[in-house]
Amino acid sequence: xxTQSSGRGSRRPRGGRARKRSGDDRPYRQKSSTPKAPVExxxxxxxxxxFSGNGNPPIARxxxxxxxxxxxxxxSSPAQRTPRKVEQVEVTTPRLYVGNLAFEATESDLFELFNxxxxxxxxxxxxxKHNQRSKGFAFVQMLTVEEAQRAVSELHDKEFLGRKLxxxxxxxxxxxxxxx
Numbered sequence: 285x286x287t288q289s290s291g292r293g294s295r296r297p298r299g300g301r302a303r304k305r306s307g308d309d310r311p312y313r314q315k316s317s318t319p320k321a322p323v324e325x326x327x328x329x330x331x332x333x334x335f336s337g338n339g340n341p342p343i344a345r346x347x348x349x350x351x352x353x354x355x356x357x358x359x360s361s362p363a364q365r366t367p368r369k370v371e372q373v374e375v376t377t378p379r380l381y382v383g384n385l386a387f388e389a390t391e392s393d394l395f396e397l398f399n400x401x402x403x404x405x406x407x408x409x410x411x412x413k414h415n416q417r418s419k420g421f422a423f424v425q426m427l428t429v430e431e432a433q434r435a436v437s438e439l440h441d442k443e444f445l446g447r448k449l450x451x452x453x454x455x456x457x458x459x460x461x462x463x464x
Contacts, residue, residue, distance in 0.1 A: 373453040373455055375436055378432045
């Protein structure tokens with residue numbers, strides 16, 4: 285029995301794959317000296333190149349001047365910031381809002397401070413749920429509306445634990461829901 289040869293001089297292995305030469309990942313082809321045409325990237329390749337930084341350089345963002353006169357974020361520092369205009373809420377209920385509160389202030393500190401003005405029913409420092417750190421404001425419930433008005437007149441802009449307090453009437457819950 286005679287076998288015919290394909291003329292190549294070697295046979296392919298039974299797996300059907302061509303043998304690779306060492307250091308070359310293209311089987312039985314000579315390297316081309318002509319450059320290949322650029323291949324269009326798929327959408328997914330463009331997206332990953334954009335986020336990995338391997339694509340085109342990002343477009344420079346131009347800061348637009350702000351109409352309210354505020355400084356851009358890069359130029360602002362805590363010393364340059366102007367405080368936000370605080371809305372004074374008229375005291376119509378015994379519940380008071382206490383803002384610009386030091387983060388170290390506790391409910392017992394507030395209880396003692398407001399007890400010097402009138403009888404306090406409740407003092408509550410608002411905190412973050414995940415770490416229980418103060419958000420910098422609180423609510424104080426006085427016994428009467430008159431005591432709450434006196435507390436606002438005496439304690440608003442008073443220095444407490446290194447900060448000037450902002451004391452005003454608390455917005456009612458129905459007023460709060462109508463804004464949101």
